[in-house]
Amino acid sequence: MTVITDATEALPTPAEEARFWALIESAWAALGAEPLALRRALVERDPDGSEDDDEPYAIDAWLGPFLDRLRQLSTELSAQELTDHDRVLERKLHDIDREDIHEMTDGSDDGFLYCRGFIVALGREYYEAVHARPALAVLDAECESMCYFFAHLHNERFGAWPETGSGISRESFGNPVGWAA
Template sequence: MTATTDAPGTLPTPTDEARLWALIEAAWAELGPEPLALRQALVERDPADDDDDDDDGPYQAIDAWLDAFLDRLRHLSAELTGPELTALDRVVERKLHDIDREDIHEVTDGSDDGFLYARGFIVALGRTYYEAVRTDPAMALLDAECEAMCYFFAHLHDDRFGSLPGTGSGISRESFGNPAGWSA
């Protein structure tokens, strides 16, 4: 069962977007300086210097922190209302949709689901990394994934209220669903 949706074409508000990025940063911050340094290193690296024989190196280092990050994010979201979770899901949906692009897929690779999970990883690492990849797709990592981020707030809503939220956006977060991101 899906919850009642907002009007079709509903966009995330700047306040909701700021809240998403603040929650993500707060969850990472609670884990201490090591994951912060790893995330910063991913943003500051020159992708041209990535070792072709060890494409997973940067991902493996941060991957070890993803479950703890998601646990902290879940904890920080524990008191959010249904409408607040819906608003955050709408922001994640929009962010995933906006980077559903052919040029990013060329770097991350992956099937329909694999590319969705790769975009989940990009969002999970926070606004700085998201913006770096959005601006320069070469900043993305091959095969890096965070499946749980793709529907994180939708699943929290379902767990608490017994239904998936209706974002009312009229867009899809699924791979290859952004016509503006793909050549004909």
């Protein structure tokens, strides 16, 4: 059950978040060891080190197969389950809508949103690492399709966008706490 903190803000429950991250990990797990190793390398890398400039972008080739697998795993989800996943997704995107992360990723409004989609798409471990240490974010990395993934599925299957009840925006520069100077 979604937690309501006031009349305008529904927060995902810990159980909803756990299901969301489990679904993301299931999609990645189906792709084998190589993308797992690439994702691990992004978490463990030294952003100030002298690594190969292309190394952080090696995961890009796996984003399409990941999204395809995520779609397959989501085909039987109910309207409520898709709404719950979308609520978690928008909250995660909103929470990393921060100036310190933007400084590491660059990008316009849309570009920064797509970069945050990349961060979420790579899974909980990378998301939490970037949340805690923005220097781990990858400059100009993006996964546009992740940003409204569950909303699009909900619309395709049920003919309407999900009503998450969150009262927040996933769009860039929409988190006043992340941009308070």
